[in-house]
Amino acid sequence: MNTPGLPPFLTAADATRAATEQQAAPRLRPVSGGANTPQAAGSDRHRRRINTILAFALVALVLLAPLPVGSNRGAAWMLWAMLMGVGAAVYFGAIAMLPVVRGFRAATVQPWLWLVVAALLFALVQTLPLAPVLPGWLTTLPATGAPRPTSLSLAPGASYLAVLRGVTMLVFFVLMLEASARLGRALAIGWALFFGVAFYALWGLMSLRFFGNSFFWGEKLNYLTAATGPFINRNSFATFLGMGAVLGLALILERARVPRMRHPAGNRLTSAENLASLLFWVLWLIIILALLATESRMGFAATMLGLVLVWVALPRGSSAGRNAAVKRWLGGFAALAGFGVVLLVQGGGVVERSLLIEANSASRLDLYAQVLEMIAARPLAGYGLDAFQPAYELFHHAPVSAAVIWDKTHSTYLALWVELGVVFGTLPMLAAVGLATRLVTVLRRRRHDVALVLAALAALLVGGVHSLVDFSLEMQANQFLLLAILALGVARRTVPASPSEAAAGAAQ
Numbered sequence: 001m002n003t004p005g006l007p008p009f010l011t012a013a014d015a016t017r018a019a020t021e022q023q024a025a026p027r028l029r030p031v032s033g034g035a036n037t038p039q040a041a042g043s044d045r046h047r048r049r050i051n052t053i054l055a056f057a058l059v060a061l062v063l064l065a066p067l068p069v070g071s072n073r074g075a076a077w078m079l080w081a082m083l084m085g086v087g088a089a090v091y092f093g094a095i096a097m098l099p100v101v102r103g104f105r106a107a108t109v110q111p112w113l114w115l116v117v118a119a120l121l122f123a124l125v126q127t128l129p130l131a132p133v134l135p136g137w138l139t140t141l142p143a144t145g146a147p148r149p150t151s152l153s154l155a156p157g158a159s160y161l162a163v164l165r166g167v168t169m170l171v172f173f174v175l176m177l178e179a180s181a182r183l184g185r186a187l188a189i190g191w192a193l194f195f196g197v198a199f200y201a202l203w204g205l206m207s208l209r210f211f212g213n214s215f216f217w218g219e220k221l222n223y224l225t226a227a228t229g230p231f232i233n234r235n236s237f238a239t240f241l242g243m244g245a246v247l248g249l250a251l252i253l254e255r256a257r258v259p260r261m262r263h264p265a266g267n268r269l270t271s272a273e274n275l276a277s278l279l280f281w282v283l284w285l286i287i288i289l290a291l292l293a294t295e296s297r298m299g300f301a302a303t304m305l306g307l308v309l310v311w312v313a314l315p316r317g318s319s320a321g322r323n324a325a326v327k328r329w330l331g332g333f334a335a336l337a338g339f340g341v342v343l344l345v346q347g348g349g350v351v352e353r354s355l356l357i358e359a360n361s362a363s364r365l366d367l368y369a370q371v372l373e374m375i376a377a378r379p380l381a382g383y384g385l386d387a388f389q390p391a392y393e394l395f396h397h398a399p400v401s402a403a404v405i406w407d408k409t410h411s412t413y414l415a416l417w418v419e420l421g422v423v424f425g426t427l428p429m430l431a432a433v434g435l436a437t438r439l440v441t442v443l444r445r446r447r448h449d450v451a452l453v454l455a456a457l458a459a460l461l462v463g464g465v466h467s468l469v470d471f472s473l474e475m476q477a478n479q480f481l482l483l484a485i486l487a488l489g490v491a492r493r494t495v496p497a498s499p500s501e502a503a504a505g506a507a508q
Helices: 012-020 038-064 074-096 105-125 156-179 183-210 234-257 272-293 297-313 321-346 348-355 357-377 388-393 412-445 451-466 476-490 499-507
Strands: none
Touching: 038 074, 038 156, 038 183, 038 476, 074 156, 074 476, 105 156, 105 412, 156 183, 156 476, 183 234, 183 272, 183 451, 183 476, 234 272, 234 297, 234 451, 234 476, 272 297, 297 451, 357 388, 357 412, 388 412, 412 451, 412 476, 451 476
């Protein structure tokens, strides 16, 4: 039985759960005293409506971002930057006009956001004409006979665009934190993102099997045997699918843990509850099949790690008993066996490429060795954000093939150290570790409503592991999805005063 105003896949039990959160991370509570007035209550209602509109807009952005080639183009960066700038101005302007203004949720993760801000500010410093006045050991470059650049960045124009992209992602993350302030709305956002990823997975499979592996933007020239969806690179699509898979699994398993309201047809095999659960599992399986169709080895491995994390870390009920735990592990082994069968039947490309991993990794290891030479030459100053390609040409030599244009390091961690230096390039990594620590802390304290927290931690794991040997998280569409899931997990929830208020807040 659903509550009016809630999405059909959220029942009244989902709404009332918000009122029973007891062991959560720090959260905002309704203020008492003079601020708890009818005027303040009206202000809160208006803010909830504004946040609901914001949630719709942000979900639309996340699901549209993959269409322009994974948003890996300058035009897409500028478009999203413009929309985020206008959207943020309208949102904060509307909030400022309310009679009573509450605190913002970004304050709870502010220390980690400032680390990213510091890295972006240093990227701007790299574009300034400071190289002639800095010590030579700080700005060293291989002798080529060409005039030495006046800035630390070897491509200042590209660095400007990269900083713009970074600011866009920061603003998006802050706004998504606000949109995720209430549990019911956050769950609805999570389900919407899962459905969106499932749609792209279905499109990727249909395109591969029935439409000649077509591409949105013209003839497909690479990865002709693999599913790439709207992306050009199969690994980027695999990371996108992997994050959707861990989000979906966390939501589905959490939903199964929550007692449902009884209705006359509740025990029937064809009841609405059972059919909805079946639909969710089918959509999740479509994502897994599309992941296998990408033939991405590390994408598949990273996603499996994320799925295992969701399965193992999902809290057990205190009254579950030993038999329930045994059934859980037996179900886990059965799922692994099922994955093995699916991998053998549908994942031939992944298996074949895994058998050739040693032969295929030689050139990658040679590339990494030369990238480490670049880092050692400029460990502090870096070569400029998004300036890897012109910088690498100064270090490019055999045995790395000269027939290929290497515009990526194929490791996001190495890319940050090359472009921003070891110190400032490490700051975004520390921010990710800090947020992961916060998520782990919440998981240890909370027994209920952990789906979004667990999904955020698993999505970080998927992206972090895949980024060891690839650049999937350098695609803006993947950044949007990761930050959206992460915001859903770390957002500071408002605790309603009563179950009825919980239901009303979730509906809004």
